[in-house]
Amino acid sequence: MPKTHTRCFHNQIKTAVVGGPVGAPAHRLYFIRDNQPISPWHDIPLVSNASTREYNMICEIPRWSNAKLEIDTKAPFNPIKHDTKNNKLRYVANIFPYKGYIWNYGALPQTYEDPADIDPDTKCAGDNDPIDVLEVGSKICREGEVHRVKALGVLALIDDKETDWKVLAIRSDDPLAAKINGIDELESFMPGLVSATVDWFTKYKVPDGKPYNCWAFDAKSQDAVSRAIPLLSADFIYLELLE
Amino acid sequence: MPKTHTRCFHNQIKTAVVGGPVGAPAHRLYFIRDNQPISPWHDIPLVSNASTREYNMICEIPRWSNAKLEIDTKAPFNPIKHDTKNNKLRYVANIFPYKGYIWNYGALPQTYEDPADIDPDTKCAGDNDPIDVLEVGSKICREGEVHRVKALGVLALIDDKETDWKVLAIRSDDPLAAKINGIDELESFMPGLVSATVDWFTKYKVPDGKPYNCWAFDAKSQDAVSRAIPLLSADFIYLELLE
Numbered sequence: 001m002p003k004t005h006t007r008c009f010h011n012q013i014k015t016a017v018v019g020g021p022v023g024a025p026a027h028r029l030y031f032i033r034d035n036q037p038i039s040p041w042h043d044i045p046l047v048s049n050a051s052t053r054e055y056n057m058i059c060e061i062p063r064w065s066n067a068k069l070e071i072d073t074k075a076p077f078n079p080i081k082h083d084t085k086n087n088k089l090r091y092v093a094n095i096f097p098y099k100g101y102i103w104n105y106g107a108l109p110q111t112y113e114d115p116a117d118i119d120p121d122t123k124c125a126g127d128n129d130p131i132d133v134l135e136v137g138s139k140i141c142r143e144g145e146v147h148r149v150k151a152l153g154v155l156a157l158i159d160d161k162e163t164d165w166k167v168l169a170i171r172s173d174d175p176l177a178a179k180i181n182g183i184d185e186l187e188s189f190m191p192g193l194v195s196a197t198v199d200w201f202t203k204y205k206v207p208d209g210k211p212y213n214c215w216a217f218d219a220k221s222q223d224a225v226s227r228a229i230p231l232l233s234a235d236f237i238y239l240e241l242l243e
Numbered sequence: 244m245p246k247t248h249t250r251c252f253h254n255q256i257k258t259a260v261v262g263g264p265v266g267a268p269a270h271r272l273y274f275i276r277d278n279q280p281i282s283p284w285h286d287i288p289l290v291s292n293a294s295t296r297e298y299n300m301i302c303e304i305p306r307w308s309n310a311k312l313e314i315d316t317k318a319p320f321n322p323i324k325h326d327t328k329n330n331k332l333r334y335v336a337n338i339f340p341y342k343g344y345i346w347n348y349g350a351l352p353q354t355y356e357d358p359a360d361i362d363p364d365t366k367c368a369g370d371n372d373p374i375d376v377l378e379v380g381s382k383i384c385r386e387g388e389v390h391r392v393k394a395l396g397v398l399a400l401i402d403d404k405e406t407d408w409k410v411l412a413i414r415s416d417d418p419l420a421a422k423i424n425g426i427d428e429l430e431s432f433m434p435g436l437v438s439a440t441v442d443w444f445t446k447y448k449v450p451d452g453k454p455y456n457c458w459a460f461d462a463k464s465q466d467a468v469s470r471a472i473p474l475l476s477a478d479f480i481y482l483e484l485l486e
Contacts, residue, residue: 064307064342097439099307099342196340 380417
């Protein structure tokens with residue numbers, strides 16, 4: 001691993017940035033445990049505590065930033081990279097009245113939305129990526145941080161005709177985590193956030209010349225417990241993928 | 244003037260930052276012309292082009308930032324400083340769904356809202372500061388930049404029982420400036436921004452334990468031409484202040 005700065009996180013995982021900061025095309029953030037590079041996608045457990053619906057989340061994008069950072073599912077050790085399209089670094093536009101991403105945005109390790117699998121609810125195939133998490137807590141998470149989060153609900157976005165589940169979650173160490181256990185309580189403590197989430201994803205590709213995105217379930221959040229089913233099924237598919 | 248970095252702006256004005264960056268209590272940004280410190284409040288002309296309602300604006304706070312930066316009306320040469328309250332640096336909270344200030348925020352030079360003057364419309368005295376400008380253009384302005392802006396309308400905020408006019412304006416060099424000449428056109432090109440502005444100021448002191456702010460004129464924007472009256476009257480009062 002090239003010489004660079006490291007930061008300590010959850011579960012003795014360190015990270016190493018190479019190729020320059022975010023905004024440099026060569027930017028990569030690698031995950032390291034016991035001085036060995038690991039894959040955040042494969043080598044971090046999904047479930048932290050099943051009975052409390054707590055999962056591990058890998059933060060890719062800090063709240064209020066614009067750079068589209070994501071786990072590179074194709075590269076060895078799956079570092080986080082700055083996504084490109086047509087050889088240009090991707091940034092989300094600021095969709096008024098929002099600034100950048102309005103949550104800490106990340107992925108659930110050891111999950112996979114299979115493009116060969118038509119979801120019976122959404123009638124669309126998976127988007128070929130890990131399942132996305134929207135973390136709503138009060139702290140800004142940094143790229144590469146790994147946090148225990150509690151799942152509150154899931155929205156079924158149809159993005160460019162692909163199923164792209166968005167799990168709403170809150171960090172277990174957030175001051176409000178004990179009080180927010182589901183979507184109704186999220187609405188009580190953070191009124192408007194769920195509808196803003198729907199609004200944000202509906203419109204976020206319009207500045208790129210694309211149409212509004214659609215939603216399954218009439219854009220209503222599904223219960224996190226029953227929709228642990230897609231998580232587990234995604235997990236199951238993931239295990240098949242590794243075989 | 245201590246040795247520091249300088250930046251070139253409008254009208255041969257340079258700026259010099261001393262005392263550390265924003266967030267350092269000693270941070271000050273001074274304005275310099277012909278190698279002499281000048282006062283941005285007193286030494287920059289208010290009117291750029293009266294017939295086109297163009298004024299000069301001193302940017303204090305970049306859009307989407309949180310630090311409450313303002314011209315120090317008491318200190319020699321009126322540098323921009325990071326405002327404090329009870330010895331703590333002031334930051335505005337992020338009022339959901341907004342991030343920080345939602346415009347480039349600044350002041351109109353050579354204006355003054357007189358605390359000895361009860362405004363006949365608002366029935367409240369002035370707030371003892373220059374008139375505030377909210378610049379809505381597409382570029383993020385930096386602290387200390389001076390720009391020519393076109394006034395589009397004015398809102399009459401009653402903040403803590405003081406009159407605090409907010410002039411909505413757009414930089415004359417903005418790509419949309421030629422198309423936006425008033426509040427109705429602003430609403431056409433940036434739908435929701437005026438109501439978001441009202442919402443923002445109504446609530447922005449609530450996180451500090453203060454009540455909602457109120458508005459004169461039922462929070463409706465007043466025509467910039469007729470409300471050139473308050474600008475000119477403020478200017479007139481300002482001239483009295485200097486005598």
